[in-house]
Amino acid sequence: MLANKNAYNTEIPEIETLQKISYDEITKPLQDYVSRYRSCFIRSQQIKYFEAIEKGLLSNLDRKSIEPIALSFLGEKEVRGAQQFFTRSKGWDEALRNCYKEQLANQLTGTDGF
Numbered sequence: 001m002l003a004n005k006n007a008y009n010t011e012i013p014e015i016e017t018l019q020k021i022s023y024d025e026i027t028k029p030l031q032d033y034v035s036r037y038r039s040c041f042i043r044s045q046q047i048k049y050f051e052a053i054e055k056g057l058l059s060n061l062d063r064k065s066i067e068p069i070a071l072s073f074l075g076e077k078e079v080r081g082a083q084q085f086f087t088r089s090k091g092w093d094e095a096l097r098n099c100y101k102e103q104l105a106n107q108l109t110g111t112d113g114f
């Protein structure tokens with residue numbers, strides 16, 4: 001195992017604890033996270049694909065590429081659409097990056113600095 005004991009910082013939870021997060025415990029924070037970026041997309045389909053990819057990356061899937069994620073979270077009919085979203089859609093990645101930078105800057109310039 002990579003980290004059995006956490007002697008260097010007692011405030012960081014043990015890895016075992018992090019692995020016991022249930023679906024219900026992660027759903028609301030994930031929805032809140034995705035909602036921060038809704039303004040970066042033009043169409044509702046784009047939001048759906050973005051949300052599915054975020055869920056897939058946090059899931060226990062063996063392969064975390066577009067096809068297995070789309071199959072698991074969207075269904076077989078949505079695989080092509082998810083692939084096209086990442087290969088043909090323009091500007092959403094830059095919009096996401098700018099939105100993230102703005103959120104980070106707001107946190108870092110807050111009264112307590114983070």
